Every structure is written in C-alpha cells, then in structure tokens.
Amino acid sequence: MGPGAYLLLEDGRRFDGTALGAVGTAYGEVVFNTGMTGYQEILTDPSYTGQLVAMTYPLIGNYGVNGEDLESPTPQVAGFIVREAARSYSSWRATGGLPEYLARHGIVAITGVDTRALTRHIRDLGSMRGAIAPVSVVEAGLLARVRAQPLMEGLDLATGVSTNSSYVVPAEGEERFRVLSYDFGVKANSPRILAQNGCRVTVIPASTTRSEILAAAPDGLFVSNGPGDPAAVEQAADAILALSGEGVPVFGICLGHQLIARAFGARTFKLPFGHHGVNHPVRALDHDHVEITSQNHGFAVEMAADGTIPGAPELRATHVNLYDGTLEGFEHANGHVFSVQYHPEAAPGPHDSRYLFEHFVSLMEARANRG
Numbered sequence: 001m002g003p004g005a006y007l008l009l010e011d012g013r014r015f016d017g018t019a020l021g022a023v024g025t026a027y028g029e030v031v032f033n034t035g036m037t038g039y040q041e042i043l044t045d046p047s048y049t050g051q052l053v054a055m056t057y058p059l060i061g062n063y064g065v066n067g068e069d070l071e072s073p074t075p076q077v078a079g080f081i082v083r084e085a086a087r088s089y090s091s092w093r094a095t096g097g098l099p100e101y102l103a104r105h106g107i108v109a110i111t112g113v114d115t116r117a118l119t120r121h122i123r124d125l126g127s128m129r130g131a132i133a134p135v136s137v138v139e140a141g142l143l144a145r146v147r148a149q150p151l152m153e154g155l156d157l158a159t160g161v162s163t164n165s166s167y168v169v170p171a172e173g174e175e176r177f178r179v180l181s182y183d184f185g186v187k188a189n190s191p192r193i194l195a196q197n198g199c200r201v202t203v204i205p206a207s208t209t210r211s212e213i214l215a216a217a218p219d220g221l222f223v224s225n226g227p228g229d230p231a232a233v234e235q236a237a238d239a240i241l242a243l244s245g246e247g248v249p250v251f252g253i254c255l256g257h258q259l260i261a262r263a264f265g266a267r268t269f270k271l272p273f274g275h276h277g278v279n280h281p282v283r284a285l286d287h288d289h290v291e292i293t294s295q296n297h298g299f300a301v302e303m304a305a306d307g308t309i310p311g312a313p314e315l316r317a318t319h320v321n322l323y324d325g326t327l328e329g330f331e332h333a334n335g336h337v338f339s340v341q342y343h344p345e346a347a348p349g350p351h352d353s354r355y356l357f358e359h360f361v362s363l364m365e366a367r368a369n370r371g
Contacts, residue, residue: 009030
C-alpha cells in the first residue's frame, strides 16, 4: 500500500486514494475513458497531453505492460486515476507491471478512487481542471493552484508534442504511394496501417510549411490526431487548401478532422466532457450502418439541425455520433478530402472503421490512374 494521495477538482470536490506510480503533484484537465482494456495505448496517446485520465473500468493493470502497445515512446498523460490497480499481472506479452512503468516514467497516479462517483460528477458538470497530490499538500493552497491552471480552450498543445524532424515509415511490401503525415500528436498505429497498405509515410513536424509540402509533391496528405484546442492550431490550413486544390487526397482524424473543417470555414466548440472510450456508436450515413468506434477528443465541429455544416457549404456530413448527435465525419464536394472525428486506427479499440484507410488509398489510386 502506497502513501495517501487525493484528487482535487476545481469546484472543490475531493476524492481520496493511494499514490500509484510516481509520487508528486500533477495538474491537468480531468476526463474519463470508458475502455475496459487498452490502458497502455491510452497512457501513450499524445492526444491526452495535459489531461488527468480516469479509467471507468474498475481493475486496471491486470495484463501488465509491454514494448509493443506503445502509441508514442513514453506516457503522455499528465496523470492517471484508477479504482483498483492490479496487485499482480498475467500476460505472455508482459515485460513489467503498470505501477513500476508509471514510476519509471515519472507519471503521478492515484488508486482507490471512487471512479464511478468521479465519472458521474464530470458527466453532470463537465470536464474540469484538477490535481493529484500527496495528502501532505494543503488542500486550500492546492485548490488555488488548480484554479490558476489554463483552461483547455485556446491551448495549442499539438505543436508541443509534434516531432522535431521528419522521419519515414517505409511501406510494407511494394511501395505504391508516398504519403505525408502531419504530426500533431500522431499515434504510431496510423502510419503503420498506411504502410501495410503500400504507403511510404513521411511524418512531418507541425511547423512544416505549405511550400515545403507542395515541393514534396505527395500522393496524399494525412492530418493526424492531437491534443488541445483546434482553434489555436493554424499551421495546416494553407497546405490542406493547396493540396485540395490540386486534387491530392487529404484524410484527417480527430484533431486533423477539426483542422480540415476549420480550413474550409467550419467552426469548432468544446464538448461538455468529451468522447473518450472504445465503445462509441457512430452511424455511417452513406452506408447506413453503425460502427463501434474508438474516440478521444474534447472538441467537435459544429453541425446544424438540418445536417449542414455552418460556414462550410462544400462539406457534407457522412458520420454522426449516436450518443449526442454530434458530427463525426464529413466529405468535401470535390470527393478527395474527407475526415472523421474518431480513431479508425483503433489503438485501442474495435476495427469497424479500418475501411477508411482503404478508402484513402483508393482515392490515391484513382488519381494515379487519371494520370
């Protein structure tokens, strides 16, 4: 049993527990994730930068950690909150336990929290700033520091997690296409899936300019997921519009979806408590079927009651969230720019949406065949 710790929310609500991983104080926006598995992918997802992630599933850590399920080299979360950390782990793939992994990477975490009560609180009142701290930290002083933390609105966190220099993920088998992938917090599985589909993927920094991208003459542009407020990220808009004008296929997910929408005139807004989990039902309007999707975002693109996208008449809704009716995907009238709010690379999560990568490849094939 570790030393005492507590989670304090900006409205003063306190949840007591026991320190797990590194001991210290961590600040961030408190969100909950409904996934039953996939905690290592969640921990290493750059989209969780600046957030304290609470897992709603009560037992976390039972299959340990390994070197294969990483979405980035190290954990990206600001802190981690669980109901019960497994006392032992069992998996043939495991190379260690979750508490040791968190401690080794300096991630402050807490166990023994009533995560059901915490989730209901956030669901009713919305995501809010918070802190995990040892019980020795005076609550009044901690609350003042929590309330002094910046709000997620207006924060450009994507630039901070982007790669500093380009790197290549080679195609598996025959190289068919050359894809540029903007890194606003890209998860490792997205370039991997593109590579499996014969794409040589060059992952580029968020600061890469329009002229540099045009000079590379890619067959396609992938705009990645990432953390923070899309309204604060302006780097990609010029390149998206330029490549779209030249007929180059453009595919975005999560933050990339929001950035593409904003490039064409749409607006984004902060969701009350976001979508974080691997069980979100999304209706694909063109196919008239429901996909179970992996999601992790706190912002969404505005959609009117009639299904149009205000400010962006060239964009057409293709996917809708069945929980709250928010926009989950769109396609441009030109037919070669499309995006989805969720995570079709599904790490973790179901594989219902992998066809979107195949669609991206088919658009590049069609363009190549046109000469």
